[in-house]
Each structure stands twice: as structure tokens, then as C-alpha cells.
Amino acid sequence: MTSDFNPLQYKALIFDVYATLIDWETGIYEGIKPLLDRVNPSLAANKKDALSAYFAVEDDLQARYPTMLYADILARAHAELATRSTNQPAPPETISASATATSVGTSASAQTDEIDESQAEHVAFGKSIPTWKPFPDTIPALAYLATRYKLVPLSNVDRESFQGTRDVLETSLPDHQFEFSAVYTAQDIGSYKPNPANFEYALKRLKEDFGVEKHEVLVVAASLTHDHVPANKLGLAGVFIDRGAISLNLDPNVATYNAKYPTLGAFADEVKKQAGAT
Structure with a gap:
């Protein structure tokens, strides 16, 4: 992690879902x-x-x-x-x-x-x-992050399939309920990541719907190839959630990012720590 990384400067988090939030x-x-x-x-x-x-x-x-x-x-x-x-x-x-x-x-x-x-x-x-389970840290982390950011999944799935996952993430833990601000899927866009068009679509919608500019967006994802490579091409900041996936990131030098954490929970803890220090 770079020493000057400040997650509080961003207003929206674009999430990969399957591999980052869900044990894909x-x-x-x-x-x-x-x-x-x-x-x-x-x-x-x-x-x-x-x-x-x-x-x-x-x-x-x-x-x-x-x-x-x-x-x-x-x-x-x-x-x-x-x-x-x-x-x-x-x-x-x-x-x-x-x-x-x-x-x-x-x-x-x-x-x-x-x-x-x-x-x-x-x-x-x-x-x-919809039967694939979230990582243990995912839901509490999202519930906290929702208090500080617009949370926006950008996923390579269809709307119907994601709805089952969304229900699990948003409502399955009564003490950690939250709502995503928006959801953008491959079905909406007509292409799959790592096509940069998926991120271009998300940026356009974030600006139109929430007034969030590109420099205010942070990509939070576990796949370097599917998410951080296209994010790099568009000049987006990124956080790498390195969950040690055995089928991802075989080349760790394929992309750059602003910070790296082992779990989403660890990233949320860092945000909480910096928020408490301000």
C-alpha cells in the first residue's frame, strides 16, 4: 500500500462481486x-x-x-x-x-x-x-462502507442471477443490512469484463445518476486481469483485495493499484481507522 493512499477522498466504490465479495x-x-x-x-x-x-x-x-x-x-x-x-x-x-x-x-x-x-x-x-456464499468478512464490511460511499457492483452476471446474490448480501444478516446504490451487470452493458466498455458504462452512469466524477471513483476488486487492467487503462484508482484465488492473478505484474488488502474487511478497517483520525 502506498503511504499516501487516502480512501476518504473517494465518493463511490465499484466492486467486483464474484471473487471479491462472493467465494466464487x-x-x-x-x-x-x-x-x-x-x-x-x-x-x-x-x-x-x-x-x-x-x-x-x-x-x-x-x-x-x-x-x-x-x-x-x-x-x-x-x-x-x-x-x-x-x-x-x-x-x-x-x-x-x-x-x-x-x-x-x-x-x-x-x-x-x-x-x-x-x-x-x-x-x-x-x-x-445465488447459492454461492459470501466470504465471512464481506457483509459487515459492506454495511460499514455503505455509510461512507456509494456502493456499486459491476459484475459479469445477468440481472436475475445477481438478484439472488443481492438479497443475501443486503438482508441476510439483520445486524448488517445495507443497500447498494446501483448495480451494473454484463447484461446491461452487452459485454464482459475485462472489456473497458463495462467501466466506461459505470462511470457514465455514476456521473449521470449521482454526480460522481471519475477521480472520485475507487475500483475494489480481487481480479487484476478482469478489473484492475481495464481500470488502469481508464486511469481509475484501485484497491486490490488479494484473497489468494488459485485461478486468478497468475501474473501479479499485469496491473497496478493504489493499495492492497487480504480481505474486504481489512480494507473497511483501514477506512474506519482513517475516518477516526480525521
Whole structure:
């Protein structure tokens, strides 16, 4: 952390959600493990290798289908993980077309009745996002930070999937309830991070809706590649929440940031400390 970093100079925090606030890797691993136990037990037994295999599929799909809803990316990735793990042909396009949506505005849940039994497991994985759990420090930290900043998630998910997560974060702990000021999703924008367009959209909305200027925005995220790299390109300040993810930040020099903390709770403690000193 730079010695002159002052988090109190900012008015809005742009958050990554899955990996920063939510234990994304555990949610993904628990979701793909039953499949891998059947088709590739040796891969299933190694969390790092299983996640690496999965995210190779997911990243490929996000590049190929930038407007596909994230729930549908998950469903398709689950299906392709099975075929790639067994050197089989790619799954039928119905996983990402008929059974799930390929464009903004259609949800996997709306199509569930149309899928056959062999695809149901893939779509169920796509709908699992709201079951992924927050890190223990996340909710108390957000509740405090909400007293000092506009809190704005900028997430690579669809609106329906995020709503389940939002309910958990905002209301599940009675002593730490709060509200996000706004939520911007990949579905709203039509692209996935690390596309700088996602951050440009957030900056435009923050100025229009809250009068917050770019120099008053701080990006708080656990992924250097997905969040801090595009933040660097736009000249945004950033806080790196280094939770030690095994599938992220393989190159620690890919981006710069103003400060680094091991958890969101540690960052909130620093804000509280500096606020008390003023």
C-alpha cells in the first residue's frame, strides 16, 4: 500500500462481486465436482486443475458470446467441460440456443421446461449463482462502507442471477443490512469484463445518476486481469483485495493499484481507522 493512499477522498466504490465479495471459486468447484467425479475423477480430485479446466472453457465462451447471459454461459460451460474432459465432440448448440439464451433479455430459467433430461444438470449449474456464499468478512464490511460511499457492483452476471446474490448480501444478516446504490451487470452493458466498455458504462452512469466524477471513483476488486487492467487503462484508482484465488492473478505484474488488502474487511478497517483520525 502506498503511504499516501487516502480512501476518504473517494465518493463511490465499484466492486467486483464474484471473487471479491462472493467465494466464487468454491461455488464453481462444488458445482462442477459431481460432473467431474463421473467423467474425470482425477481432475475432480484436484481443485486447482479442475478450476483451470473450467475457466478455460468459460473464458472461451465469454469471448465467443459477449452478449450471452452469464447464467447461460455457466450452463454451456458445464456441458463443454464434460465433453472436453472426455475428448468428445462439443455439446449440441441447444445448450446455448434453445435450452439457454444467446442474447441479452432471455433467461435460462425461462427455458427450463424446454430442455431434455440430459441437459437439466447443465442448466441447474447455470442457475446456481445465488447459492454461492459470501466470504465471512464481506457483509459487515459492506454495511460499514455503505455509510461512507456509494456502493456499486459491476459484475459479469445477468440481472436475475445477481438478484439472488443481492438479497443475501443486503438482508441476510439483520445486524448488517445495507443497500447498494446501483448495480451494473454484463447484461446491461452487452459485454464482459475485462472489456473497458463495462467501466466506461459505470462511470457514465455514476456521473449521470449521482454526480460522481471519475477521480472520485475507487475500483475494489480481487481480479487484476478482469478489473484492475481495464481500470488502469481508464486511469481509475484501485484497491486490490488479494484473497489468494488459485485461478486468478497468475501474473501479479499485469496491473497496478493504489493499495492492497487480504480481505474486504481489512480494507473497511483501514477506512474506519482513517475516518477516526480525521
